[in-house]
Amino acid sequence: MLGAIAGDIVGSRFEGRDPPKRDFALFHPQCRFTDDSVCTLAVADALMGDRDFAGSLRAFTQLHPDRGYGGMFLAWAFTDDAPAYGSWGNGAPMRVAAVGWLARDEIEARDLAAAQASVTHNHPAAIAGAQAVALAILLARSGVPRAELRQRMITDFGYDLAPERALVGGGFDVSAAGTVPPALTAAFETDSWEAAVRTAVCLGGDTDTLACIAGSVAEAIHGLPADIAAAVPSYLTPDLRDVVTRFTAAVGS
Ligand SMILES: [Mg+2]
Numbered sequence: 001m002l003g004a005i006a007g008d009i010v011g012s013r014f015e016g017r018d019p020p021k022r023d024f025a026l027f028h029p030q031c032r033f034t035d036d037s038v039c040t041l042a043v044a045d046a047l048m049g050d051r052d053f054a055g056s057l058r059a060f061t062q063l064h065p066d067r068g069y070g071g072m073f074l075a076w077a078f079t080d081d082a083p084a085y086g087s088w089g090n091g092a093p094m095r096v097a098a099v100g101w102l103a104r105d106e107i108e109a110r111d112l113a114a115a116q117a118s119v120t121h122n123h124p125a126a127i128a129g130a131q132a133v134a135l136a137i138l139l140a141r142s143g144v145p146r147a148e149l150r151q152r153m154i155t156d157f158g159y160d161l162a163p164e165r166a167l168v169g170g171g172f173d174v175s176a177a178g179t180v181p182p183a184l185t186a187a188f189e190t191d192s193w194e195a196a197v198r199t200a201v202c203l204g205g206d207t208d209t210l211a212c213i214a215g216s217v218a219e220a221i222h223g224l225p226a227d228i229a230a231a232v233p234s235y236l237t238p239d240l241r242d243v244v245t246r247f248t249a250a251v252g253s
Contacts, residue, residue: 001044002229004036004212005033005212005215006197007197007200007218008034009027010215011197011200012033015068016172018204019202022202024198034208035070035091038064039057039060039091040216041240041243043057047099048243048250053119057119058080064237070174073087086123090126093117096134097133100138101141101220103138109131114131117130117131125176126176128177133217136184137217137219138220161181161184161185166185167186168203183200187221188221190222191222192218192225194228197211197214199214
């Protein structure tokens with residue numbers, strides 16, 4: 001899960017700007033954690049504490065309100081009884097990493113991914129995107145070979161993961177259906193966490209979320225380098241660091 005947080009932090013300073021050259025500095029004083037990290041840790045905390053997803057997402061968001069949330073999510077987060085609002089956005093897959101690490105099997109991964117998505121993003125494309133990312137992490141950490149994993153994503157979710165189409169970038173796409181295929185492809189077509197995240201960031205657009213999702217899957221496939229993992233806590237607030245510490249102790253990643 002730390003791979004998702006690190007990806008968000010690395011991608012944060014390029015969101016909505018021109019894509020950087022590939023050799024950009026991963027960590028920089030302008031990097032910060034964004035809504036991707038807050039929501040990822042809210043879902044992780046809910047899973048570890050058997051807390052409900054909506055309550056955890058609201059509590060974390062209210063503690064960290066200025067982190068680049070979408071307007072509809074923010075309104076939902078500050079209204080205790082607000083229903084899900086049909087979003088097809090990439091918020092559902094961007095916050096799902098912990099499910100991939102804590103689920104015991106494919107059915108549980110799909111069920112938990114859908115459950116955490118559905119409190120806000122109850123559009124089928126957002127639920128599918130969250131399930132794809134959770135399943136990719138579960139299968140990768142289970143040792144499923146990358147080619148087989150990639151084929152499962154194509155077969156089960158209908159994604160086009162051909163690099164010549166998935167890795168073209170351009171535009172600012174916040175849909176789950178437009179974000180998950182390039183993020184997965186960045187993880188599948190590279191040989192390290194760092195290369196996956198650089199590939200995702202260089203697509204431009206919603207760079208923190210592309211890098212968050214690519215980083216979450218790349219961590220399960222390639223592993224997260226120790227120096228990257230070590231850099232993350234200094235960017236977080238103490239309450240968020242505490243979630244990372246408890247998750248790492250529970251899961252080992
Ligand atoms: Mg963000």
